[in-house]
Amino acid sequence: xxxxxxxxxxxxxxxxxxxxxxxxxxxxxxxxxxxxxxxxxxxxxxxxxxxxxxxxxxxxxxxxxxxxxxxxxxxxxxxxxxxxxxxxxxxxxxxxxxxxxxxxxxxxxxxxxxxxxxxxxxxxxxxxxxxxxxxxxxxxxxxxxxxxxxxxxxxxxxxxxxxxxxxxxxxxxxxxxxxxxxxxxxxxxxxxxxxxxxxxxxxxxxxxxxxxxxxxxxxxxxxxxxxxxxxxxxxxxxxxxxxxxxxxxxxxxxxxxxxxxxxxxxxxxxxxxxxxxxxxxxxxxxxxxxxxxxxxxxxxxxxxxxxxxxxxxxxxxxxxxxxxxxxxxxxxxxxxxxxxxxxxxxxxxxxxxxxxxxxxxxxxxxxxxxxxxxxxxxxxxxxxxxxxxxxxxxxxxxxxxxxxxxxxxxxxxxxxxxxxxxxxxxxxxxxxxxxxxxxxxxxxxxxxxxxxxxxxxxxxxxxxxxxxxxxxxxxx
Numbered sequence: 001x002x003x004x005x006x007x008x009x010x011x012x013x014x015x016x017x018x019x020x021x022x023x024x025x026x027x028x029x030x031x032x033x034x035x036x037x038x039x040x041x042x043x044x045x046x047x048x049x050x051x052x053x054x055x056x057x058x059x060x061x062x063x064x065x066x067x068x069x070x071x072x073x074x075x076x077x078x079x080x081x082x083x084x085x086x087x088x089x090x091x092x093x094x095x096x097x098x099x100x101x102x103x104x105x106x107x108x109x110x111x112x113x114x115x116x117x118x119x120x121x122x123x124x125x126x127x128x129x130x131x132x133x134x135x136x137x138x139x140x141x142x143x144x145x146x147x148x149x150x151x152x153x154x155x156x157x158x159x160x161x162x163x164x165x166x167x168x169x170x171x172x173x174x175x176x177x178x179x180x181x182x183x184x185x186x187x188x189x190x191x192x193x194x195x196x197x198x199x200x201x202x203x204x205x206x207x208x209x210x211x212x213x214x215x216x217x218x219x220x221x222x223x224x225x226x227x228x229x230x231x232x233x234x235x236x237x238x239x240x241x242x243x244x245x246x247x248x249x250x251x252x253x254x255x256x257x258x259x260x261x262x263x264x265x266x267x268x269x270x271x272x273x274x275x276x277x278x279x280x281x282x283x284x285x286x287x288x289x290x291x292x293x294x295x296x297x298x299x300x301x302x303x304x305x306x307x308x309x310x311x312x313x314x315x316x317x318x319x320x321x322x323x324x325x326x327x328x329x330x331x332x333x334x335x336x337x338x339x340x341x342x343x344x345x346x347x348x349x350x351x352x353x354x355x356x357x358x359x360x361x362x363x364x365x366x367x368x369x370x371x372x373x374x375x376x377x378x379x380x381x382x383x384x385x386x387x388x389x390x391x392x393x394x395x396x397x398x399x400x401x402x403x404x405x406x407x408x409x410x411x412x413x414x415x416x417x418x419x420x421x422x423x424x425x426x427x428x429x430x431x432x433x434x435x436x437x438x439x440x441x442x443x444x445x446x447x448x449x450x451x452x453x454x455x456x457x458x459x460x461x462x463x464x465x466x467x468x469x470x471x472x473x474x475x476x
Contacts, residue, residue, distance in 0.1 A: 005035070005036055005057075005058035007058055009060060009065055009085075009087070010057070011057060011065050011069070011083060011085055012056045013080060014081040014083075014084075015052070015072065015078055015080050016051065016052050016081065017051050017053060017075075017077055017078055019048060026075050028041070028055075030071040030075050031055070031068055034064075035060065035067075036057045036058060036068040040055075052081075055072065091164055091167075095164075095167045095170075121135050132203070133408065137204075138203075139206055140178070140179055141207075142206065142208070142209050142401055143201060144209045145184045145194075145211065146183075146185055146210070147159060147212075148161060149213055150213060150215070150218075150237070151212045152165060152212070152363070156214065159187050160185065162185050165211070169181065169183070169397075170182060170183050172394055172398060175398075176442070177398035177401060177452065179398065184201065189217070191221050195221055195224045202231060206231055207401050208229065208234070210233065210234070210235040210237075211235075211236055212237065213237070215272040215275075215308075219308060222238070226412075231410060232409050232411055234397070235272065236393055236396075236397050239276050240396045240400070241276060241361075242277045243421045244424065244439065245277050245281075245391060246277070246280050246417075246418070247395075247420075248381055248389065248391050248425075249284075249357070251425050251433060251438035251439065252357045252381070252438050253357070255434065255435050255438065256355035258333060261287055263288070263333035263334055264332045265332065266291075267335075267336045268338070268343065269338035270291050270293040270312055271338070273338040274291065275312065278291060280421070288318075289317070290328045291312050292324070292325040292328060293309070293339075296324050297321055297328050298312050299313055300317075300320060301320060326351075329344070330351040331352065333352070334357045337361055337366065338361050340362055340367065341367065342367070343368075344360075345369070346369070346372030346373065349368060349375075349376040350375075352376065356376065356377040359382075359391060360381075361382060363382075363383040379438060381438065381439070388437065389437070390439070395447060399423075400417075400451060400452075402456075403451065403453065403454065403456040403458075403461070404416075406452065406456045407460065408461065409461065413458070415458050419455055420455050423451045423454035423455075426450065427447055427450055
Protein backbone atom coordinates (compact mmCIF):
# COMPACT_ATOMS: atom_id res chain seq x y z
CA UNK A 1 0.00 0.00 0.00
CA UNK A 2 1.53 3.30 -1.13
CA UNK A 3 1.55 5.93 1.59
CA UNK A 4 -0.24 9.15 0.72
CA UNK A 5 0.79 12.68 1.71
CA UNK A 6 -0.35 13.38 5.26
CA UNK A 7 -0.52 16.39 7.56
CA UNK A 8 1.47 14.27 10.04
CA UNK A 9 4.47 14.86 7.77
CA UNK A 10 3.71 18.47 6.92
CA UNK A 11 6.65 20.86 6.47
CA UNK A 12 6.97 24.59 5.95
CA UNK A 13 9.89 25.70 3.79
CA UNK A 14 11.00 29.34 3.95
CA UNK A 15 12.65 30.28 0.67
CA UNK A 16 13.38 33.20 -1.62
CA UNK A 17 12.50 33.43 -5.31
CA UNK A 18 12.87 36.10 -7.99
CA UNK A 19 10.03 38.62 -8.04
CA UNK A 20 7.81 38.19 -11.07
CA UNK A 21 8.07 35.42 -13.63
CA UNK A 22 6.90 31.84 -13.27
CA UNK A 23 9.10 30.62 -10.40
CA UNK A 24 6.22 30.25 -7.97
CA UNK A 25 4.19 28.07 -10.32
CA UNK A 26 7.32 26.02 -11.02
CA UNK A 27 7.69 25.48 -7.27
CA UNK A 28 4.21 24.03 -6.85
CA UNK A 29 4.67 21.89 -9.96
CA UNK A 30 7.98 20.56 -8.61
CA UNK A 31 6.34 19.57 -5.31
CA UNK A 32 3.42 17.87 -7.03
CA UNK A 33 5.68 15.99 -9.45
CA UNK A 34 7.67 14.74 -6.46
CA UNK A 35 4.46 13.31 -4.96
CA UNK A 36 3.80 16.07 -2.41
CA UNK A 37 0.78 18.25 -1.82
CA UNK A 38 1.07 22.04 -1.45
CA UNK A 39 -1.41 23.15 1.22
CA UNK A 40 -0.38 26.79 1.70
CA UNK A 41 1.81 29.41 0.04
CA UNK A 42 2.37 32.66 1.94
CA UNK A 43 4.44 35.66 0.88
CA UNK A 44 6.18 36.87 4.06
CA UNK A 45 8.35 39.62 2.57
CA UNK A 46 8.53 41.39 -0.78
CA UNK A 47 11.12 43.53 -2.58
CA UNK A 48 11.68 44.78 -6.08
CA UNK A 49 13.84 41.81 -7.01
CA UNK A 50 13.07 39.00 -4.53
CA UNK A 51 10.12 37.47 -2.69
CA UNK A 52 10.32 35.53 0.58
CA UNK A 53 7.74 32.75 0.59
CA UNK A 54 6.67 30.10 3.11
CA UNK A 55 5.62 26.97 1.23
CA UNK A 56 3.69 24.43 3.32
CA UNK A 57 3.31 20.96 1.89
CA UNK A 58 2.37 17.47 3.00
CA UNK A 59 4.66 14.48 2.51
CA UNK A 60 4.22 10.74 2.92
CA UNK A 61 7.07 10.31 5.43
CA UNK A 62 10.26 11.97 6.65
CA UNK A 63 12.37 10.79 3.73
CA UNK A 64 9.73 12.00 1.28
CA UNK A 65 9.75 15.42 2.97
CA UNK A 66 13.48 15.63 2.31
CA UNK A 67 12.90 14.83 -1.36
CA UNK A 68 10.30 17.60 -1.61
CA UNK A 69 12.83 20.10 -0.26
CA UNK A 70 15.39 18.97 -2.83
CA UNK A 71 12.79 19.25 -5.61
CA UNK A 72 12.16 22.88 -4.61
CA UNK A 73 15.88 23.55 -4.33
CA UNK A 74 16.32 22.37 -7.93
CA UNK A 75 14.00 25.06 -9.30
CA UNK A 76 16.17 27.82 -10.89
CA UNK A 77 16.39 30.96 -8.78
CA UNK A 78 15.16 29.33 -5.54
CA UNK A 79 17.18 29.76 -2.36
CA UNK A 80 16.13 27.49 0.49
CA UNK A 81 16.17 28.95 4.00
CA UNK A 82 14.68 27.31 7.08
CA UNK A 83 12.76 24.02 6.85
CA UNK A 84 10.32 23.43 9.71
CA UNK A 85 8.56 20.17 10.58
CA UNK A 86 5.09 21.36 11.61
CA UNK A 87 4.43 18.35 13.84
CA UNK A 88 7.61 18.98 15.84
CA UNK A 89 6.76 22.68 16.05
CA UNK A 90 3.41 21.79 17.63
CA UNK A 91 5.23 19.79 20.32
CA UNK A 92 7.87 22.42 21.18
CA UNK A 93 7.69 23.12 24.91
CA UNK A 94 4.94 20.54 25.33
CA UNK A 95 1.25 20.67 24.41
CA UNK A 96 -0.42 21.33 27.75
CA UNK A 97 -0.09 23.79 30.62
CA UNK A 98 -1.63 24.51 34.01
CA UNK A 99 -3.56 27.70 34.65
CA UNK A 100 -5.24 29.11 37.74
CA UNK A 101 -9.03 29.36 37.76
CA UNK A 102 -9.03 32.51 39.88
CA UNK A 103 -6.87 35.61 39.42
CA UNK A 104 -4.28 36.45 42.06
CA UNK A 105 -4.41 40.23 41.89
CA UNK A 106 -3.68 41.38 45.41
CA UNK A 107 -2.91 40.31 48.96
CA UNK A 108 -6.54 39.40 49.67
CA UNK A 109 -6.61 36.96 46.74
CA UNK A 110 -3.31 35.47 47.86
CA UNK A 111 -4.60 35.05 51.41
CA UNK A 112 -7.67 33.10 50.26
CA UNK A 113 -6.06 31.01 47.53
CA UNK A 114 -3.02 30.22 49.63
CA UNK A 115 -2.00 30.90 53.19
CA UNK A 116 -3.58 31.55 55.65
CA UNK A 117 -7.05 30.94 54.15
CA UNK A 118 -6.23 27.61 52.56
CA UNK A 119 -5.63 26.09 56.00
CA UNK A 120 -9.34 26.25 56.77
CA UNK A 121 -10.10 24.26 53.62
CA UNK A 122 -7.42 21.70 54.52
CA UNK A 123 -8.95 21.22 57.94
CA UNK A 124 -12.42 20.83 56.44
CA UNK A 125 -11.15 18.02 54.22
CA UNK A 126 -9.25 16.42 57.10
CA UNK A 127 -12.52 16.33 59.05
CA UNK A 128 -14.52 15.04 56.05
CA UNK A 129 -12.28 13.47 53.33
CA UNK A 130 -15.20 13.28 50.90
CA UNK A 131 -15.05 17.08 50.69
CA UNK A 132 -11.91 16.69 48.56
CA UNK A 133 -14.20 16.18 45.55
CA UNK A 134 -15.99 19.47 46.27
CA UNK A 135 -13.12 21.64 47.33
CA UNK A 136 -10.23 20.55 45.09
CA UNK A 137 -9.46 19.66 41.51
CA UNK A 138 -9.86 15.98 42.42
CA UNK A 139 -13.45 15.86 41.22
CA UNK A 140 -12.40 16.67 37.65
CA UNK A 141 -8.92 15.15 37.39
CA UNK A 142 -7.55 12.02 35.73
CA UNK A 143 -4.02 10.62 35.86
CA UNK A 144 -2.74 9.34 32.51
CA UNK A 145 -0.24 6.70 33.60
CA UNK A 146 2.30 4.81 31.48
CA UNK A 147 5.59 2.97 31.78
CA UNK A 148 6.40 3.45 28.10
CA UNK A 149 6.45 -0.28 27.39
CA UNK A 150 3.97 -0.39 24.48
CA UNK A 151 3.72 3.08 22.97
CA UNK A 152 1.52 3.30 19.86
CA UNK A 153 3.10 0.92 17.36
CA UNK A 154 6.59 1.89 18.49
CA UNK A 155 7.10 -0.70 21.21
CA UNK A 156 9.05 -0.35 24.44
CA UNK A 157 10.56 3.13 24.06
CA UNK A 158 10.52 4.11 27.74
CA UNK A 159 8.81 6.78 29.85
CA UNK A 160 10.51 9.90 28.45
CA UNK A 161 9.75 8.99 24.84
CA UNK A 162 6.16 8.18 25.87
CA UNK A 163 5.55 11.66 27.29
CA UNK A 164 4.44 13.28 23.99
CA UNK A 165 1.66 10.69 23.70
CA UNK A 166 0.54 11.20 27.29
CA UNK A 167 0.52 14.98 26.80
CA UNK A 168 -1.62 14.49 23.71
CA UNK A 169 -3.99 12.31 25.67
CA UNK A 170 -4.30 14.98 28.35
CA UNK A 171 -4.99 17.61 25.69
CA UNK A 172 -7.79 15.47 24.22
CA UNK A 173 -9.35 14.94 27.67
CA UNK A 174 -9.55 18.72 28.04
CA UNK A 175 -10.70 19.47 24.49
CA UNK A 176 -13.48 16.92 24.28
CA UNK A 177 -14.65 16.43 27.87
CA UNK A 178 -13.40 19.40 29.89
CA UNK A 179 -11.35 17.07 32.11
CA UNK A 180 -8.04 18.11 33.67
CA UNK A 181 -5.67 15.24 32.94
CA UNK A 182 -2.04 14.91 33.99
CA UNK A 183 0.61 12.76 32.26
CA UNK A 184 2.55 10.54 34.66
CA UNK A 185 5.39 8.63 33.00
CA UNK A 186 6.85 6.09 35.43
CA UNK A 187 10.50 5.04 35.30
CA UNK A 188 9.76 1.44 36.21
CA UNK A 189 8.24 -1.51 34.40
CA UNK A 190 7.78 -3.65 37.47
CA UNK A 191 4.04 -4.35 37.89
CA UNK A 192 4.12 -4.24 41.69
CA UNK A 193 6.02 -0.94 41.69
CA UNK A 194 3.56 0.56 39.21
CA UNK A 195 0.62 -0.53 41.35
CA UNK A 196 2.28 0.90 44.45
CA UNK A 197 3.04 4.25 42.79
CA UNK A 198 -0.43 4.68 41.31
CA UNK A 199 -2.02 3.72 44.61
CA UNK A 200 0.10 6.34 46.37
CA UNK A 201 -0.85 9.19 44.00
CA UNK A 202 -4.52 8.20 43.67
CA UNK A 203 -5.86 10.57 46.40
CA UNK A 204 -5.35 13.51 44.04
CA UNK A 205 -7.41 12.06 41.21
CA UNK A 206 -10.96 10.94 40.46
CA UNK A 207 -9.87 8.39 37.83
CA UNK A 208 -6.84 6.54 36.47
CA UNK A 209 -6.27 6.10 32.73
CA UNK A 210 -3.62 3.44 32.13
CA UNK A 211 -1.93 3.87 28.77
CA UNK A 212 0.56 2.04 26.57
CA UNK A 213 1.49 -0.69 29.08
CA UNK A 214 2.41 -3.99 27.46
CA UNK A 215 0.49 -7.25 27.81
CA UNK A 216 0.21 -9.41 29.83
CA UNK A 217 1.51 -7.03 32.54
CA UNK A 218 -1.32 -4.59 31.84
CA UNK A 219 -3.91 -7.17 32.91
CA UNK A 220 -2.25 -7.72 36.27
CA UNK A 221 -1.70 -4.01 36.91
CA UNK A 222 -5.27 -3.06 36.07
CA UNK A 223 -6.76 -5.92 38.09
CA UNK A 224 -4.77 -5.03 41.22
CA UNK A 225 -5.52 -1.32 40.94
CA UNK A 226 -9.23 -1.95 40.45
CA UNK A 227 -9.21 -4.11 43.56
CA UNK A 228 -7.29 -1.63 45.72
CA UNK A 229 -8.59 1.80 44.63
CA UNK A 230 -11.92 3.51 45.22
CA UNK A 231 -11.78 5.36 41.88
CA UNK A 232 -12.28 3.95 38.35
CA UNK A 233 -9.26 2.46 36.56
CA UNK A 234 -9.51 2.23 32.78
CA UNK A 235 -6.79 0.82 30.51
CA UNK A 236 -7.70 2.63 27.31
CA UNK A 237 -5.71 0.34 25.02
CA UNK A 238 -8.00 -2.45 26.21
CA UNK A 239 -11.37 -0.96 26.97
CA UNK A 240 -11.43 2.15 24.81
CA UNK A 241 -10.56 0.02 21.81
CA UNK A 242 -13.20 -2.54 22.76
CA UNK A 243 -15.93 0.09 23.09
CA UNK A 244 -15.28 1.78 19.74
CA UNK A 245 -14.94 -1.59 17.94
CA UNK A 246 -18.23 -2.79 19.43
CA UNK A 247 -19.97 0.44 18.47
CA UNK A 248 -18.62 0.18 14.92
CA UNK A 249 -19.77 -3.45 14.72
CA UNK A 250 -23.28 -2.55 15.88
CA UNK A 251 -23.55 -0.11 12.98
CA UNK A 252 -21.79 -2.30 10.40
CA UNK A 253 -24.30 -5.03 11.18
CA UNK A 254 -27.10 -2.50 10.66
CA UNK A 255 -25.64 -1.80 7.21
CA UNK A 256 -25.51 -5.47 6.15
CA UNK A 257 -28.70 -6.52 7.91
CA UNK A 258 -27.24 -9.18 10.20
CA UNK A 259 -27.90 -9.90 13.88
CA UNK A 260 -25.02 -9.83 16.33
CA UNK A 261 -26.05 -13.15 17.87
CA UNK A 262 -25.88 -14.98 14.54
CA UNK A 263 -22.56 -13.83 13.07
CA UNK A 264 -19.24 -15.65 13.20
CA UNK A 265 -16.37 -13.38 14.22
CA UNK A 266 -12.69 -14.08 13.61
CA UNK A 267 -10.33 -11.99 15.74
CA UNK A 268 -6.61 -11.63 15.01
CA UNK A 269 -4.69 -10.55 18.10
CA UNK A 270 -4.89 -11.86 21.65
CA UNK A 271 -3.07 -9.08 23.48
CA UNK A 272 -4.57 -6.29 25.56
CA UNK A 273 -6.89 -4.91 22.88
CA UNK A 274 -7.89 -8.26 21.43
CA UNK A 275 -8.81 -9.75 24.79
CA UNK A 276 -10.89 -6.74 25.81
CA UNK A 277 -12.66 -6.67 22.44
CA UNK A 278 -13.50 -10.35 22.80
CA UNK A 279 -14.95 -9.93 26.29
CA UNK A 280 -17.10 -6.97 25.27
CA UNK A 281 -18.33 -8.68 22.10
CA UNK A 282 -19.37 -11.71 24.14
CA UNK A 283 -21.20 -9.39 26.54
CA UNK A 284 -22.86 -7.74 23.53
CA UNK A 285 -24.24 -11.08 22.35
CA UNK A 286 -21.66 -12.55 19.95
CA UNK A 287 -21.81 -16.33 20.31
CA UNK A 288 -19.44 -17.70 17.64
CA UNK A 289 -15.83 -16.50 17.77
CA UNK A 290 -12.39 -17.73 16.82
CA UNK A 291 -9.23 -15.94 18.00
CA UNK A 292 -5.76 -16.25 16.47
CA UNK A 293 -2.41 -14.97 17.64
CA UNK A 294 1.11 -15.23 16.23
CA UNK A 295 1.17 -18.98 16.98
CA UNK A 296 -2.11 -19.72 15.18
CA UNK A 297 -5.70 -20.24 16.24
CA UNK A 298 -6.25 -20.54 19.98
CA UNK A 299 -8.01 -23.71 21.13
CA UNK A 300 -8.20 -25.68 24.37
CA UNK A 301 -5.84 -28.42 23.16
CA UNK A 302 -3.02 -26.04 22.22
CA UNK A 303 0.10 -26.48 24.31
CA UNK A 304 1.63 -23.76 26.48
CA UNK A 305 -1.41 -21.54 26.97
CA UNK A 306 -0.95 -18.70 29.45
CA UNK A 307 -3.82 -18.00 31.88
CA UNK A 308 -5.06 -15.22 29.57
CA UNK A 309 -4.97 -17.45 26.48
CA UNK A 310 -6.53 -20.31 28.45
CA UNK A 311 -9.54 -18.06 29.19
CA UNK A 312 -9.83 -17.23 25.48
CA UNK A 313 -9.62 -20.92 24.53
CA UNK A 314 -12.36 -21.85 26.99
CA UNK A 315 -14.72 -19.12 25.77
CA UNK A 316 -14.25 -19.36 21.99
CA UNK A 317 -13.76 -21.85 19.18
CA UNK A 318 -16.34 -24.40 20.32
CA UNK A 319 -15.48 -26.61 17.33
CA UNK A 320 -11.79 -26.70 18.42
CA UNK A 321 -10.54 -25.64 15.01
CA UNK A 322 -6.74 -25.88 15.12
CA UNK A 323 -5.66 -24.47 11.76
CA UNK A 324 -4.41 -21.02 10.83
CA UNK A 325 -6.03 -17.59 10.59
CA UNK A 326 -6.70 -17.84 6.86
CA UNK A 327 -8.49 -21.14 7.29
CA UNK A 328 -10.58 -19.74 10.13
CA UNK A 329 -11.64 -16.84 7.95
CA UNK A 330 -13.49 -19.05 5.44
CA UNK A 331 -17.23 -18.50 5.89
CA UNK A 332 -16.82 -15.90 8.64
CA UNK A 333 -19.07 -12.82 8.76
CA UNK A 334 -16.67 -10.49 10.58
CA UNK A 335 -12.91 -10.09 10.72
CA UNK A 336 -11.37 -7.88 13.41
CA UNK A 337 -7.62 -7.36 13.37
CA UNK A 338 -5.57 -5.82 16.18
CA UNK A 339 -2.35 -7.59 15.35
CA UNK A 340 0.21 -7.17 12.56
CA UNK A 341 0.36 -5.63 9.07
CA UNK A 342 -0.24 -7.42 5.78
CA UNK A 343 -1.09 -10.87 7.12
CA UNK A 344 -4.07 -11.23 4.77
CA UNK A 345 -4.87 -10.38 1.16
CA UNK A 346 -7.97 -9.83 -0.93
CA UNK A 347 -8.25 -13.52 -1.80
CA UNK A 348 -8.51 -14.35 1.91
CA UNK A 349 -11.34 -11.85 2.35
CA UNK A 350 -13.08 -13.41 -0.66
CA UNK A 351 -13.50 -16.65 1.32
CA UNK A 352 -15.67 -14.89 3.91
CA UNK A 353 -19.45 -14.95 3.96
CA UNK A 354 -21.52 -12.63 1.76
CA UNK A 355 -21.78 -9.05 3.07
CA UNK A 356 -18.63 -9.51 5.14
CA UNK A 357 -17.32 -6.91 7.59
CA UNK A 358 -13.58 -6.23 7.89
CA UNK A 359 -12.00 -4.14 10.65
CA UNK A 360 -8.26 -4.11 9.90
CA UNK A 361 -6.93 -1.95 12.74
CA UNK A 362 -3.15 -2.49 12.81
CA UNK A 363 -1.45 0.90 12.44
CA UNK A 364 -0.03 2.39 10.33
CA UNK A 365 -0.26 -0.64 8.02
CA UNK A 366 -3.42 -2.73 8.46
CA UNK A 367 -3.74 -6.50 8.37
CA UNK A 368 -5.07 -6.31 4.80
CA UNK A 369 -4.99 -3.56 2.20
CA UNK A 370 -8.31 -1.72 2.65
CA UNK A 371 -8.79 -1.36 -1.10
CA UNK A 372 -8.25 -5.09 -1.64
CA UNK A 373 -10.60 -5.92 1.25
CA UNK A 374 -13.21 -3.56 -0.18
CA UNK A 375 -13.40 -5.59 -3.37
CA UNK A 376 -14.99 -8.44 -1.41
CA UNK A 377 -16.30 -7.05 1.92
CA UNK A 378 -19.40 -4.89 2.31
CA UNK A 379 -17.93 -2.76 5.12
CA UNK A 380 -14.26 -2.00 5.73
CA UNK A 381 -12.81 0.00 8.63
CA UNK A 382 -9.23 0.80 9.67
CA UNK A 383 -7.39 2.75 12.33
CA UNK A 384 -6.12 5.20 9.71
CA UNK A 385 -7.38 8.72 9.08
CA UNK A 386 -6.95 8.52 5.28
CA UNK A 387 -9.68 5.88 4.80
CA UNK A 388 -13.39 5.95 5.70
CA UNK A 389 -14.50 4.51 9.04
CA UNK A 390 -11.53 5.33 11.23
CA UNK A 391 -11.90 3.37 14.48
CA UNK A 392 -10.19 5.61 17.01
CA UNK A 393 -10.22 5.52 20.82
CA UNK A 394 -10.62 9.29 21.02
CA UNK A 395 -14.28 8.67 20.21
CA UNK A 396 -14.59 6.92 23.56
CA UNK A 397 -12.29 7.76 26.45
CA UNK A 398 -13.19 11.46 26.98
CA UNK A 399 -16.91 10.72 27.25
CA UNK A 400 -16.39 7.58 29.31
CA UNK A 401 -14.38 9.44 31.92
CA UNK A 402 -16.75 12.42 31.84
CA UNK A 403 -19.58 10.03 32.73
CA UNK A 404 -17.54 8.26 35.40
CA UNK A 405 -16.49 11.52 37.05
CA UNK A 406 -19.99 12.99 36.92
CA UNK A 407 -21.38 9.84 38.55
CA UNK A 408 -18.54 9.83 41.12
CA UNK A 409 -18.17 6.20 40.19
CA UNK A 410 -15.66 4.00 41.97
CA UNK A 411 -15.39 1.42 39.17
CA UNK A 412 -15.78 0.65 35.48
CA UNK A 413 -17.99 -2.27 34.49
CA UNK A 414 -18.84 -4.16 31.30
CA UNK A 415 -22.35 -2.71 31.57
CA UNK A 416 -20.91 0.80 31.43
CA UNK A 417 -18.72 -0.10 28.47
CA UNK A 418 -21.69 -1.60 26.62
CA UNK A 419 -23.72 1.52 27.37
CA UNK A 420 -20.92 3.63 25.92
CA UNK A 421 -20.75 1.47 22.79
CA UNK A 422 -24.49 1.68 22.21
CA UNK A 423 -24.47 5.44 22.74
CA UNK A 424 -21.59 5.92 20.32
CA UNK A 425 -23.32 3.77 17.71
CA UNK A 426 -26.53 5.73 18.22
CA UNK A 427 -24.86 9.01 17.25
CA UNK A 428 -25.03 7.80 13.64
CA UNK A 429 -28.67 8.14 12.61
CA UNK A 430 -30.48 5.87 10.16
CA UNK A 431 -30.42 8.66 7.59
CA UNK A 432 -26.62 9.00 7.93
CA UNK A 433 -25.66 5.34 8.14
CA UNK A 434 -23.91 3.74 5.18
CA UNK A 435 -20.97 1.43 4.47
CA UNK A 436 -18.53 4.35 4.59
CA UNK A 437 -19.97 5.99 7.71
CA UNK A 438 -20.41 3.56 10.60
CA UNK A 439 -18.74 5.73 13.26
CA UNK A 440 -19.15 9.49 13.71
CA UNK A 441 -16.42 12.08 13.52
CA UNK A 442 -14.64 12.82 16.78
CA UNK A 443 -15.69 16.45 16.20
CA UNK A 444 -19.38 15.54 16.03
CA UNK A 445 -20.97 17.81 18.66
CA UNK A 446 -22.94 15.01 20.36
CA UNK A 447 -20.36 12.20 20.53
CA UNK A 448 -18.78 12.82 23.90
CA UNK A 449 -21.95 14.15 25.52
CA UNK A 450 -23.99 11.08 24.55
CA UNK A 451 -21.27 8.68 25.66
CA UNK A 452 -20.89 10.55 28.96
CA UNK A 453 -24.63 10.49 29.65
CA UNK A 454 -24.85 6.77 28.90
CA UNK A 455 -21.94 5.92 31.20
CA UNK A 456 -23.25 8.16 33.96
CA UNK A 457 -26.68 6.55 33.78
CA UNK A 458 -25.19 3.04 33.74
CA UNK A 459 -23.13 3.97 36.79
CA UNK A 460 -26.27 5.10 38.61
CA UNK A 461 -25.15 8.71 38.74
CA UNK A 462 -27.18 11.90 38.65
CA UNK A 463 -26.86 14.83 36.28
CA UNK A 464 -23.79 16.92 37.23
CA UNK A 465 -24.31 20.05 39.25
CA UNK A 466 -23.23 23.45 38.01
CA UNK A 467 -19.59 24.49 38.11
CA UNK A 468 -20.29 26.67 41.16
CA UNK A 469 -21.70 24.95 44.23
CA UNK A 470 -23.26 27.70 46.37
CA UNK A 471 -25.40 25.26 48.33
CA UNK A 472 -22.34 23.16 49.12
CA UNK A 473 -20.36 26.01 50.65
CA UNK A 474 -19.67 25.50 54.36
CA UNK A 475 -22.19 27.24 56.62
CA UNK A 476 -21.02 30.14 58.76
